[in-house]
Amino acid sequence: MVQGTGASPGIALGKVLVIKNEEIAIEKKQIDSIEEEKNRFVEAIEKSKLELIEIRDKAMKEFGKDKSAIFDAHLLVLEDPELMSSTINRIESEKLNVEYAFKQIIDQFVSVFEAMDNEYMKERASDIRDVSDRVLRKLLGIKVVDLSVLDEEVILVSKDLTPSETATMDKEKVLGFLTDIGGRTSHTAIMARSLEIPAVVGIKDMSVSLEDGDFVVFNGETGEVLINPDKEEVNRYKGLKEAYENEKKELEALRGQKSVTKDGREVELAGNIGTPKDVKGLENNDAEGVGLYRTEFIYMDRDSLPTEEEQFMAYKEVLESINPRPAIIRTLDIGGDKELSYLKFDEEMNPFLGYRAIRLCLDRQEIFKTQLRALLRASMYGNLKIMFPMISSLEELLEAKKVLNEVKEDLHREGVDFSPNIEVGMMIEVPSAAIISDILAKHVDFFSIGTNDLIQYTTAVDRMNEKIHHLYNPFNPAVLRLIKMVIDNGHKEGIWVGMCGEMAGDKRMIPILLGLELDEFSMSPISILPARKLIKSLSYEEMKKFANKVMNMDSAEEIEAYIEKTFI
Ligand code: PEP
Numbered sequence: 001m002v003q004g005t006g007a008s009p010g011i012a013l014g015k016v017l018v019i020k021n022e023e024i025a026i027e028k029k030q031i032d033s034i035e036e037e038k039n040r041f042v043e044a045i046e047k048s049k050l051e052l053i054e055i056r057d058k059a060m061k062e063f064g065k066d067k068s069a070i071f072d073a074h075l076l077v078l079e080d081p082e083l084m085s086s087t088i089n090r091i092e093s094e095k096l097n098v099e100y101a102f103k104q105i106i107d108q109f110v111s112v113f114e115a116m117d118n119e120y121m122k123e124r125a126s127d128i129r130d131v132s133d134r135v136l137r138k139l140l141g142i143k144v145v146d147l148s149v150l151d152e153e154v155i156l157v158s159k160d161l162t163p164s165e166t167a168t169m170d171k172e173k174v175l176g177f178l179t180d181i182g183g184r185t186s187h188t189a190i191m192a193r194s195l196e197i198p199a200v201v202g203i204k205d206m207s208v209s210l211e212d213g214d215f216v217v218f219n220g221e222t223g224e225v226l227i228n229p230d231k232e233e234v235n236r237y238k239g240l241k242e243a244y245e246n247e248k249k250e251l252e253a254l255r256g257q258k259s260v261t262k263d264g265r266e267v268e269l270a271g272n273i274g275t276p277k278d279v280k281g282l283e284n285n286d287a288e289g290v291g292l293y294r295t296e297f298i299y300m301d302r303d304s305l306p307t308e309e310e311q312f313m314a315y316k317e318v319l320e321s322i323n324p325r326p327a328i329i330r331t332l333d334i335g336g337d338k339e340l341s342y343l344k345f346d347e348e349m350n351p352f353l354g355y356r357a358i359r360l361c362l363d364r365q366e367i368f369k370t371q372l373r374a375l376l377r378a379s380m381y382g383n384l385k386i387m388f389p390m391i392s393s394l395e396e397l398l399e400a401k402k403v404l405n406e407v408k409e410d411l412h413r414e415g416v417d418f419s420p421n422i423e424v425g426m427m428i429e430v431p432s433a434a435i436i437s438d439i440l441a442k443h444v445d446f447f448s449i450g451t452n453d454l455i456q457y458t459t460a461v462d463r464m465n466e467k468i469h470h471l472y473n474p475f476n477p478a479v480l481r482l483i484k485m486v487i488d489n490g491h492k493e494g495i496w497v498g499m500c501g502e503m504a505g506d507k508r509m510i511p512i513l514l515g516l517e518l519d520e521f522s523m524s525p526i527s528i529l530p531a532r533k534l535i536k537s538l539s540y541e542e543m544k545k546f547a548n549k550v551m552n553m554d555s556a557e558e559i560e561a562y563i564e565k566t567f568i
């Protein structure tokens with residue numbers, strides 16, 4: 001048995017498909033037949049084009065023009081007459097093997113684009129590299145795994161999955177994910193939960209030690225993975241899968257019910273989403289609203305900033321489909337582990353402590369204002385709440401609110417309507433914000449605690465680094481004290497306090513959070529009904545006492561053991 005971190009619940013059994021992203025090594029060779037070499041080239045180009053057309057059409061059908069545009073750009077590269085003729089000239093004049101000739105020409109093209117003084121043109125360089133890699137892999141016989149066109153059901157194994165891989169993959173055929181790196185709050189894990197695909201992450205050398213066709217079974221809750229298990233184990237996992245599915249069915253009975261404790265304390269259970277399409281998952285799991293819409297996904301996997309209109313359409317879709325329930329839409333939180341290929345910034349020593357989220361938005365106000373305009377316009381279509389990420393001081397919050405007011409004034413002047421009742425809140429995910437939450441609470445309508453980052457910044461433990469993952473501990477009393485402080489300070493100022501970090505959906509933490517008087521819990525949609533079941537079984541008064549006891553304990557170990565003993 002191999003132990004990883006359970007990232008998305010469910011039991012998976014199946015054959016493995018390993019995504020290896022091998023390096024492309026190219027040798028220079030003298031060839032005998034120029035004709036043969038030219039034919040290989042034409043064939044590789046044609047096959048690559050057909051593949052790209054298939055992927056583009058699939059992306060178009062599933063995700064719309066936004067996501068498919070990048071593949072059109074790739075096709076254009078393959079249709080470039082100069083690229084073709086220069087490569088063929090090289091083969092003919094120097095009797096070079098096609099791989100080498102093509103790579104030389106590509107390198108020349110790329111360096112021309114990279115040297116240009118225009119961001120857009122520089123970005124074309126990465127498109128050219130992407131496409132040429134596809135062609136080179138074809139020529140060298142290296143397997144190109146296109147996750148969008150899978151022939152059979154598989155469990156994907158990889159070092160990590162990129163957002164574009166998760167966005168284009170054929171979800172019907174993917175039974176689960178196993179990745180070498182990442183923790184419960186890495187984006188692959190969050191994505192797996194929103195797709196409702198079982199996943200285990202942080203299993204060190206999984207993608208190196210497994211081969212295509214190996215059979216694995218795993219438990220996405222406990223993180224246990226068995227490689228090529230015997231019949232008995234397979235049967236045991238089949239039983240677990242059945243039990244898991246039956247439990248899911250039982251939870252259906254809780255749909256439409258309130259999330260209320262035995263003694264009448266009602267809380268709100270909302271869902272976290274990354275795209276408008278995820279609202280369907282919220283409906284399936286009976287969410288009481290959107291507690292966090294991570295808008296950065298609109299900005300990812302494309303080659304330029306999304307326009308105001310594109311953003312407006314996305315926000316409107318979310319607001320309309322969840323209406324009359326509220327939707328908290330978070331402004332752009334890029335940086336850290338989420339990069340944008342078309343917005344290149346200087347390399348940073350510590351990206352998680354760097355130029356990200358609200359810091360970037362306040363510096364590049366044109367980007368921020370475009371988003372705020374789109375949000376305000378969309379507010380006419382539902383119950384919008386705007387939330388700022390990564391606030392670390394009062395000045396930053398006031399500056400963000402000032403920009404929002406300027407945008408409101410602009411729209412007012414232009415005669416564009418927006419709702420007069422938009423609540424404005426902020427995430428508490430930086431310890432400094434938690435510590436001054438008494439001050440900040442006077443300037444917002446709500447707080448939402450982002451524990452994924454709050455744990456990482458409070459304990460100085462990188463949330464992506466599995467080597468120190470044991471130190472990334474939600475039970476750390478320092479984290480719990482900050483949470484209590486934020487809830488109490490919020491309530492003193494009469495605002496509601498929610499939580500949208502992964503801790504909010506963790507059944508081990510829900511009893512304490514309830515006892516600490518958290519008002520709203522926002523989580524991956526699949527955690528909502530199990531959370532409701534748990535809350536309905538608890539007494540608020542008892543949980544207050546329980547939380548009080550926990551807050552007086554000295555160590556994470558003691559707290560965890562006490563919770564496990566009491567509830568699990
Ligand atoms: C958080 O930090 O808890 C959070 C919800 O934001 P993200 O996971 O997107 O950083």
Ligand code: MG
Nearest residue numbers: 429450452453
């Ligand atoms: Mg965060």
